[in-house]
Amino acid sequence: MYRIGELAKAFEIKSDTLRFYEKQGLLAPSSRSSSGYRMYTEQDKQTLSFILRAKAVGFSLADIKSLLSIEVDKANSVCADVKALVNAKLTDIEVKMAELTRFHISLQRLADACCGSAKSAEHCTVLEALESDVDQVRHEHHH
Amino acid sequence: MYRIGELAKAFEIKSDTLRFYEKQGLLAPSSRSSSGYRMYTEQDKQTLSFILRAKAVGFSLADIKSLLSIEVDKANSVCADVKALVNAKLTDIEVKMAELTRFHISLQRLADACCGSAKSAEHCTVLEALESDVDQVRHEHHH
DNA sequence: ATAAACCTTGGATATAGGTCTAAGGTCAAG
DNA sequence: CTTGACCTTAGACCTATATCCAAGGTTTAT
Ligand SMILES: [Zn+2]
Ligand SMILES: [Zn+2]
Ligand SMILES: [Zn+2]
Ligand SMILES: [Zn+2]
Helix, strand or coil, X not given: CECHHHHHHHHCCCHHHHHHHHHCXXXXXXXXXXXXXXXECHHHHHHXXXXXXXXXXXXXXXXXXXXXXXXXXXXXXXXHHHHHHHHXXXXXXXXXXXXXXXXXXXXXXXXXXXXXXXXXXXXXXXXXXXXXXCCCCCCCXXX | CEEHHHHHHHHCCCHHHHHXXXXXXXXXXXXXXXXXXXXXXXXXXXXXXXXXXXXXXXXXXXXXXXXXXXXHHHHHCEHHHHHHHHHHHHHHHHHHHHHHHHHHHHHHHHHHHCCCCCCECCCCCHHHHHHCCCCCCCCCCCC
């Protein structure tokens, strides 16, 4: 069992953030101590880890809540609902990954084309590489 | 040449957003009409496309500005600087992709394990699938 | 027994990224 | 030559996601 400050420190966030998540319905401690302290279990810690990872890849707190709420509501849901929600999130992720891949290709092409020397970048065609639709970027490089 | 409203409409954003990007130093129209209207070129349109794609994959406007500024500053930069910045962004992208992949695996595992039927999801172990570190999720599924 | 950490409610402030309003000027169509 | 769409600026306002602070009280650690 972790107290709020311990859990916060473990993830390098503030206690305030945990109270905030609680208010937002994302993560409530599994119990309170007799003196009223929030007591977080390993399970809570896992959930927090999930929340932070989801945030890191661009899900909003609302998105995350909807994922977490599957658990809460599952007594009242049917598998078809669960599966539909999960599949929707899978699609979101696939879209994000496709965009990232596209970006990576552009930037990689640029990095490859740039000599990386200490000479002026005057002719280094960054934006061309970034903006053009793949394939036809020419790098007859300078210097 | 596009007027602000035309360009905005083409990307389904507000004219306000374009003015905002201009104030933030992200994208200024190449010229103004005699009456002061912002006039955007094809090149500007390409840059906007770049900005929006970068945003869509989670780069902040500040990040994007730093990428765009390579172009602006390149007369004063050397290839080494350009390459360093680009490589840093490549690393960012790789990190995001790794996280997304991890997420995708978790969710996919869940989707696979869930029967998707109209029966109660009471035993559908969503959070277990989401939270556990890969590999050891057991789905001896219900019903 | 004192400090450090925690609790509460409630509100202020911050940052990012817009979105809207007010008060006016410009332009194309009928 | 009027109407309605579009433009200008400056600044107010909004949401999401926190972070901080106040005031007053309790608990835990040393
Ligand atoms: Zn170069
Ligand atoms: Zn070079
Ligand atoms: Zn199921
Ligand atoms: Zn099922």
